[in-house]
Amino acid sequence: MIVVSAIELTELEQDALTEVVNIGVSRAAASLRKMVGHQVLLSVPAVEIVTRQKAVALLGERESNELVAVQQSFSGAFSGRAMLIFPEENSLTLARAVTGDELPADELLEIEQEALTETGNVILNSCLATMANMLKRPLTMSIPQVRRGAGSTLFGETGAADSDGLVLFLYINFSVHQRDLRGYIAMMMDMPSLVSLKGLLGEFIEQVVGGQQ
Amino acid sequence: MSVSVLVVDDSKLARINAGKALNQLQPEWRRVEAGSAAEALEIVAREHVDVALIDFNMEEKDGLTLAAELREGNPTMPIAIVTANIQDEIISRAREINASFVAKPLTAEGLQGFLSGAALRLRTSS
Numbered sequence: 001m002i003v004v005s006a007i008e009l010t011e012l013e014q015d016a017l018t019e020v021v022n023i024g025v026s027r028a029a030a031s032l033r034k035m036v037g038h039q040v041l042l043s044v045p046a047v048e049i050v051t052r053q054k055a056v057a058l059l060g061e062r063e064s065n066e067l068v069a070v071q072q073s074f075s076g077a078f079s080g081r082a083m084l085i086f087p088e089e090n091s092l093t094l095a096r097a098v099t100g101d102e103l104p105a106d107e108l109l110e111i112e113q114e115a116l117t118e119t120g121n122v123i124l125n126s127c128l129a130t131m132a133n134m135l136k137r138p139l140t141m142s143i144p145q146v147r148r149g150a151g152s153t154l155f156g157e158t159g160a161a162d163s164d165g166l167v168l169f170l171y172i173n174f175s176v177h178q179r180d181l182r183g184y185i186a187m188m189m190d191m192p193s194l195v196s197l198k199g200l201l202g203e204f205i206e207q208v209v210g211g212q213q
Numbered sequence: 214m215s216v217s218v219l220v221v222d223d224s225k226l227a228r229i230n231a232g233k234a235l236n237q238l239q240p241e242w243r244r245v246e247a248g249s250a251a252e253a254l255e256i257v258a259r260e261h262v263d264v265a266l267i268d269f270n271m272e273e274k275d276g277l278t279l280a281a282e283l284r285e286g287n288p289t290m291p292i293a294i295v296t297a298n299i300q301d302e303i304i305s306r307a308r309e310i311n312a313s314f315v316a317k318p319l320t321a322e323g324l325q326g327f328l329s330g331a332a333l334r335l336r337t338s339s
Contacts, residue, residue: 012225012226015224015225015226016226018224019224019226019227022224022270022297023297023317023318024297026269026270026296026297026298026317027297027298029298029300030297030298030299030300033300033301033302039300039301039302039303040300042270042298044223044270044271044272130297134318177302205226208226208229208230208233209226209229
């Protein structure tokens with residue numbers, strides 16, 4: 001069981017959240033497959049609710065270099081920002097993968113930002129849309145932005161709204177066949193949003209379990 | 214003899230969901246659940262299974278690897294891979310071992326085609 005200050009998820013809520021995220025990421029992998037032309041391999045997601053400091057530490061244990069993140073804000077029954085994070089050195093590899101290796105180096109640099117945005121958009125939208133559909137609450141998503149820096153910068157506060165911010169840290173390894181790429185997904189939400197998410201997970205479980213037999 | 218269907222998924226909730234869909238479509242069938250590929254292999258070694266519904270993305274051993282292992286000893290068993298991850302490579306691996314696909318999240322509608330086919334195959338082979 002996860003316990004962070006006032007929020008805790010039961011085993012079944014944790015299971016439900018992992019399953020919803022798994023479906024979202026699996027769909028995203030199928031879309032990404034079309035974009036990069038190679039098989040996209042996924043690990044089973046590990047889902048944890050942690051403090052902002054813990055999220056920075058978790059990421060720091062795994063990644064010592066600079067990071068790049070595609071960030072999208074979402075709002076609805078629960079609000080926050082979702083990030084697709086990967087090591088900075090993967091950034092050009094990813095751009096090369098989604099442009100099919102056809103561009104010369106200078107053009108590749110120009111299109112890098114756009115390639116990152118597009119990839120992030122596909123993966124994050126797929127996760128968020130799957131969450132919205134399965135939990136039956138619409139979410140509005142902003143245009144994705146690219147951010148660069150260390151974990152502490154990425155998880156840093158962007159305003160008073162998420163000052164008590166907890167992070168729903170979804171550790172998922174995605175790799176592209178024959179390319180060295182890996183990434184993480186994190187969702188930052190404040191306490192009221194996590195409480196609301198927990199409530200929706202409860203409703204979702206009730207629907208699945210309640211109608212049994 | 215009643216038909217027994219093996220549901221393999223590392224998510225308990227997904228197993229409950231699959232159970233519900235099965236119950237709507239084939240209430241007479243007996244359900245056996247496994248939370249991992251290893252557990253599924255133990256069950257199959259111990260008892261007869263007619264149909265298998267297998268989640269793709271699982272720790273340790275994925276659903277397609279498990280399906281391939283089940284296929285070796287069960288050349289005609291109806292097997293479905295349950296996933297939202299429909300990539301060409303995954304589809305072709307499933308075809309090689311003659312397994313079907315069912316979309317996640319699993320619904321009675323989504324499962325219906327596979328189950329009717331499986332029921333037909335079991336009737337004609339018995």
